[in-house]
Amino acid sequence: MLEIYETKERVTADNDKAAAETRVKLKENKTFFVNLMASPGAGKTTLLKQTIAALKDKYRIGVMEADVDSAVDAAEIEKTGVRVIQLHSGGLCHMDADMTQRGLEKLDIEGLDLVFLENIGNLVCPAEFDVGAQMKAMILSVPEGDDKPLKYPLMFQVSNVVLVNKIDALPVFDFDKERFEKNVKTRNEKAPVIYLSALTGENVGAWTSYLEEAIENWRKNA
């Protein structure tokens, strides 16, 4: 006996105005802004460190580390030498456009070419809030399973690119690439799927090339 019982629709916050303001400021500054989203432990910080290592000679990079609590990730990113601030969401499961705007002011984007927001570890809430980024990148790690697009539809739907991390662990998990890509397609026909290992560095170049191309295209049109 299987029943479907629908509960109330989420009342989505209107944060479009703040997101639009952020986009204007980014354009004026020629700063490309990436909203990086994933589950807890999917490898956001590790991939960010790899990305910084690959691109820091080409771009002046800034990072906003958002967390419910702690400054563990910011301390890690600080070691790379880029400009970094820690944002605390005060218990919230996402960053909204207003908090992000204040974060960007604190970070000071003046002179930065590329800014990352490492969002709160969560596959639900961050997907609902446009923070004004030019790119929404999500990470799904192999141990989380290939069925996640079915269960967290919005995250896959809104992402411009889907990064599958921890491919070094593929041999020990039942993760079927074909099934995963089929599931992604049901939510998002456009987003490319890039498989990589932030730990070993395998195929991280495919992601950083994708990002570079997006930045250059945006600059041409901005």
Place this chain on the structure above:
Amino acid sequence: MLEIYETKERVTADNDKAAAETRVKLKENKTFFVNLMASPGAGKTTLLKQTIAALKDKYRIGVMEADVDSAVDAAEIEKTGVRVIQLHSGGLCHMDADMTQRGLEKLDIEGLDLVFLENIGNLVCPAEFDVGAQMKAMILSVPEGDDKPLKYPLMFQVSNVVLVNKIDALPVFDFDKERFEKNVKTRNEKAPVIYLSALTGENVGAWTSYLEEAIENWRKNA
């Protein structure tokens, strides 16, 4: 340069009344209610299936599968033969006491000894909402990393027991049990940590024994 920038405190919903009502009904029915929480892909459904297999001859079991979308998990649980319903949160990242109350009515706890809520895959929001359960059990899977108590403090703080799943994957991940337990202790001095593999069944008995004991103790005092 590392700065800490605090954003607004979450306005917590007042759902204590509904949770208290649920507790009264559960007591009248002698139904023990477990709120199972974890990240996406931590192994909630797989562990639930193992738990049902171990306890279904002893207790009459019911399950509420909460998801943002899809009925993948409910279909899996249905195969075990227990009473199951699928709840959709309509985009919300957690179940609150009101939704849970309506779910329990739909499920119909009459004649059930043990009910599980498989909460939305999320380490943030579900921790904030008392749904009226007698036990809050959380799962943290090995690939997520041993630093998670630092980053998701409330979840560890409110849980009665911490289940560490996917120990079969310990050889391929840098997960230090000692460091993890130390991190858990900073948030919660009481909650026992139980290591298991829902996939292979290893040490699942430690969890089901813990649960049985909690149920019997509750019945004695209820």
